[in-house]
Amino acid sequence: xxxxxxxxxxxxxxxxxxxxxxxxxxxxxxxxxxxxxxxxxxxxxxxxxxxxxxxxxxxxxxxxxxxxxxxxxxxxxxxxxxxxxxxxxxxxxxxxxxxxxxxxxxxxxxxxxxxxxxxxxxxxxxxxxxxxxxxxxxxxxxxxxxxxxxxxxxxxxxxxxxxxxxxxxxxxxxxxxxxxxxxxxxxxxxxxxxxxxxxxxxxxxxxxxxxxxxxxxxxxxxxxxxxxxxxxxxxxxxxxxxxxxxxxxxxxxxxxxxxxxxxxxxxxxxxxxxxxxxxxxxxxxxxxxxxxxxxxxxxxxxxxxxxxxxxxxxx
Amino acid sequence: xxxxxxxxxxxxxxxxxxxxxxxxxxxxxxxxxxxxxxxxxxxxxxxxxxxxxxxxxxxxxxxxxxxxxxxxxxxxxxxxxxxxxxxxxxxxxxxxxxxxxxxxxxxxxxxxxxxxxxxxxxxxxxxxxxxxxxxxxxxxxxxxxxxxxxxxxxxxxxxxxxxxxxxxxxxxxxxxxxxxxxxxxxxxxxxxxxxxxxxxxxxxxxxxxxxxxxxxxxxxxxxxxxxxxxxxxxxxxxxxxxxxxxxxxxxxxxxxxxxxxxxxxxxxxxxxxxxxxxxxxxxxxxxxxxxxxxxxxxxxxxxxxxxxxxxxxxxxxxxxxxxxxxxxxxxxxxxxxxxxxxxxxxxxxxxxxxxxxxx
Numbered sequence: 001x002x003x004x005x006x007x008x009x010x011x012x013x014x015x016x017x018x019x020x021x022x023x024x025x026x027x028x029x030x031x032x033x034x035x036x037x038x039x040x041x042x043x044x045x046x047x048x049x050x051x052x053x054x055x056x057x058x059x060x061x062x063x064x065x066x067x068x069x070x071x072x073x074x075x076x077x078x079x080x081x082x083x084x085x086x087x088x089x090x091x092x093x094x095x096x097x098x099x100x101x102x103x104x105x106x107x108x109x110x111x112x113x114x115x116x117x118x119x120x121x122x123x124x125x126x127x128x129x130x131x132x133x134x135x136x137x138x139x140x141x142x143x144x145x146x147x148x149x150x151x152x153x154x155x156x157x158x159x160x161x162x163x164x165x166x167x168x169x170x171x172x173x174x175x176x177x178x179x180x181x182x183x184x185x186x187x188x189x190x191x192x193x194x195x196x197x198x199x200x201x202x203x204x205x206x207x208x209x210x211x212x213x214x215x216x217x218x219x220x221x222x223x224x225x226x227x228x229x230x231x232x233x234x235x236x237x238x239x240x241x242x243x244x245x246x247x248x249x250x251x252x253x254x255x256x257x258x259x260x261x262x263x264x265x266x267x268x269x270x271x272x273x274x275x276x277x278x279x280x281x282x283x284x285x286x287x288x289x290x291x292x293x294x295x296x297x298x299x300x301x302x303x304x305x306x307x308x309x310x311x312x313x314x315x
Numbered sequence: 316x317x318x319x320x321x322x323x324x325x326x327x328x329x330x331x332x333x334x335x336x337x338x339x340x341x342x343x344x345x346x347x348x349x350x351x352x353x354x355x356x357x358x359x360x361x362x363x364x365x366x367x368x369x370x371x372x373x374x375x376x377x378x379x380x381x382x383x384x385x386x387x388x389x390x391x392x393x394x395x396x397x398x399x400x401x402x403x404x405x406x407x408x409x410x411x412x413x414x415x416x417x418x419x420x421x422x423x424x425x426x427x428x429x430x431x432x433x434x435x436x437x438x439x440x441x442x443x444x445x446x447x448x449x450x451x452x453x454x455x456x457x458x459x460x461x462x463x464x465x466x467x468x469x470x471x472x473x474x475x476x477x478x479x480x481x482x483x484x485x486x487x488x489x490x491x492x493x494x495x496x497x498x499x500x501x502x503x504x505x506x507x508x509x510x511x512x513x514x515x516x517x518x519x520x521x522x523x524x525x526x527x528x529x530x531x532x533x534x535x536x537x538x539x540x541x542x543x544x545x546x547x548x549x550x551x552x553x554x555x556x557x558x559x560x561x562x563x564x565x566x567x568x569x570x571x572x573x574x575x576x577x578x579x580x581x582x583x584x585x586x587x588x589x590x591x592x593x594x595x596x597x598x599x600x601x602x603x604x605x606x607x608x609x610x611x612x613x614x615x616x617x618x619x620x621x622x623x624x625x626x627x628x629x630x631x632x633x634x635x636x637x638x639x640x641x642x643x644x645x646x647x648x649x650x651x652x653x654x655x656x657x658x659x660x661x662x663x664x665x666x667x668x669x670x671x672x673x674x
Contacts, residue, residue, distance in 0.1 A: 036452070153333030156657075157650045160612030161630075162337075165646045168634050169344045245458055249616055252460050253631060268461060272620070275464045276472050286461030294456035301452075 023230075023307075030306035037302020043295035051112040059091075060102035062109040062262040067100050074100050075271075075278040095280045098271055099260070103281060106262035107288055113263050114292055117178060117247045118240035124182035126236055129189025130228070134220055136190070137197030148194070151187035159184045160246055167255040174263070177256035181246045185239055192235050196228035230307045237300035241293045248289050264289045319665050327654055332384075334650045339383045342643050343376075353393070353640040392644035397636045398629075402644045405629060407512060410648075411519035412486070412625035416617065417610045419522075419541050420549035425603065428553040432560020436568060437587055447557060454554030459613045463547035463620035470543055482540050484622035486521055491536045496527035548617040552606035559602045563595040597668055604660030608653050 031037050050057060066072055070090045078095040079085035094103040132151070136144035154162070166180035167173075200206060201224065209223050248265030250256035252272075257263035259270060264285040271281035345352045350363040350372070358366070367373050371382035386392070392402035435447040467483035474480050487493065495518035497504055504511045518524045521537035567573065568591050576590045615627035622628070626645060633641035 149329055149333060152330050153337055156330050156334055156654050157337075157646070158608040158612035158653055160609075160615065161646060161649055164615065164630065164634065165338070165341055165642055168637075168639065168642045169341050241456065245456075248458050249460065252458070252616065253619070254635065265458070268458075268464075272460070272464055275468050279468050282461070282464050282468075286458060286465065289461065290453070290457045293458075294453060297452060297456055 027303070027306045031302055034302040034305065036298045037306070040295045040298030040300075040302060043291060044299060047111050047115060047292060047295065050108055051115050054108045054112050058102075058105035058108045060105040062101065062106040063260050065100045066096065066102070072096050072100060074098050075274060075281060077278070078280055094284050095278070097267070097281055098274065098278075101260075103267075103284060106267060107264070107284060109262040110264045110267065110285070110288060111292070113257065113261070114244050114247075114289070117174075117181075118244045118292075118296065121178050121182040121185065121243040121247070122236050122239045124178075125185040125239065126189050126232060128182075129186045130193045130225070130232070132186070133190035133193030133195075133228075134197055134225060137194035138201060138216070138220055138224065144194075147190065151190050154184060154187045157184070159242075160249060163246055163250060164253070164255065167250060172255045172258065174251075174257040174261065177247055177250045180250070181243050184246075185243065188235055188239065189232065192231045193225070193228045196231060197224050200224055200227050234300055234304040234307060237296055237303055241296035241300065244289065244296070245293055316665065320662055323658060323661055323665075327658055330654055331651065334647065334654070335384055335387060336380070338643050338647045338650070339380055341646075342383075342639065343379075345639050352637070355397075387647060392648075393640050395633070395638055395641050397633065397638045397641070402641060405641070406626075406645075406648060407516055408519065409624060409626045409629050411516055412623055413611070413614050413618070413627060415520040415522060416541065416544055416548065416614055416623060416625060417607065419545035420610055420613075420617075421552065421603070421607065423545050423549035424551075424553035424556055424606065427549075428556030429560050429599070431553075431557040433564055433587065433592060435557070435561045436564030437583075439565060444561075448561070451554040451557045454550045454557075457550065458616075459547055459551065460616040460620050462550055463544065463617055466543045466547055467620070481543055483543065486537065486540050486623060487533070488536050488540075491533055493521055493524060493530070493533050493537075494528060496524050499528040499530075544617050544621045544623060547620070548610060548613050551609060551613065552603070555602055555606060556599065559599055560595065563598045564591060567591045567595045597664070600660060600664050600667065604657060607656050611649050611653065 031041075060066070072090060072092065074096065075098055076092065076096040078093055079089050079091055080093050081087055081091050085091065092102050092104065094107060097103050097106065132147050136147040157165075162184045163177070163180040166183060167176050170176040170179065197220075206219060206223050209219050214223070247256055248263075248268070251263050251265030252269040254266075254269060257266045259266060267285045268282055268289075271278065275282045348363070350366045351358055354362065354366060370386075371379050374382070390403060392406075394401050395405060398405060431447050431451075435444040438444055470479060470481040471483035482488065495515065497514045497518060502514070504514065517527075522534060522541070525531070525534035525537060568587075573586060573591055576586045581590075614625060615630050617623070618625045618627035619631045626649070630642060630645050632638075633645070
């Protein structure tokens, strides 16, 4: 099936192949027609750029308090020279936080952390989930039963709650929070992979491969798993959004990234009691989280539609 | 139907056992001495020896697991060193607050989400549709705790001294006292009985209690306090419900029998509400059921932001105090609650769609 769908030949009137179009070309073409996916992709491109260039874009160091360096007070409101802030005062376009650090610089560095959190937890979950799902689906029998019941158990907990319980035991910290979020998101990927494996396990081309003497790993990785790639990409993109939200929530509760790490959730958590006196310190990190999550959600939805063969006529 | 329910009940037993196993394993994972992790650093050696023996912690692991299952089955979750109360007492005190909040959030998300989804499907591709879906996308992307803080800022500070001002924390205004409905009714009750426990549990939900005791001043105040947390917690499920209603309605509206209904000359309202909506409801049951799990997780954040002393808030306090016993007990209780909810969703699904029972 992979061979058939991953490249579609474009035929002319006589049926002679002109050029082959890969699944990725089709997807990209369809993706380009979806405004929402394009918006998501654009936001992500900007975020990636910010994450990669934070050290040059940031006007200040995200960790160093400005006490004694500049004449600013803790939690000072944003000061933008172009908007009438007196030039005698130093410019802090998003204000200064409770430890007298430039909020804008911290927010820029936060992009780096958030993307890292999203990608690393999802990669971890996809690797473990794929192995478990593929083994369960391919081998069947009691192995499948044990794996899938284990996944059911993980799904039986509200995900944030299980993550909280795991971090409480492992101890607070960014790495433990990532591990916890990774663990609770494994079942989604295991299920996707297992379903794909089951749907093609008995297909003729797989039997042919087996008859030709292909080893189990070869059949799994070369013949079966490529079929799971499409749903995994969609699930993974949406999963990054959830992971970033959950990580922010854990950090907000003090279980994830610890101060002075410029993580959006923990920045928000540190200043949450100041929402009435210094709302800018709560407002901007939240906007940053929401924008990032929105971008992954929009892209994930767009990818799902673009990769859906039932919508082939749209392209 | 009975066979289906029985089969579904049986199939949830392994999941329940798994939940117990996971929470048990988490409890054993705690670094260091389990006794001092649960009872606190100040526990003496004698107290610890007694604790270890009573919980079978000096026995082999599988025996320990047996002890643990027995304790949970008997509803004995131990005591909290931090609150110096039994976990059960804490549950009876705190769970009603979380249940009230979750249902208020669910109520908000359903009464806003479903109409939005229906309108957006009926006016497919119109500006209403575009705006609704934009809102739905933004809604699922906002962190609950941030939305809560922003709502508190807007309604408590920015709209101060306007009719829209709402309280940003707590459950009742100072000075407003709520009397349990069983006292208003003068019921002859004995403290400590099971029946009393249940009535007390119900009486702790302010809205239900004030309705039962016809105290409208408390009712008004309780609702005003619940609006912001319910909005914050309900936004994500609201967005999910609106999206699901829309796609489900779009699918149903394209069916032949809808065209037939239109061809018969039925009014649009009848076609949409009677023919389409009832059939589009099915997938919604699942989304609503699944949302409840998210609500329970989100309650931890919402209660922390709005200072509501529910299960979520106590979990937060327990986490900061490293009170593992409470975290473990509450995780088990909420997970079991979640499994039962999913069971109810499945059963109602089978009730609504007879085809499922035959699978």
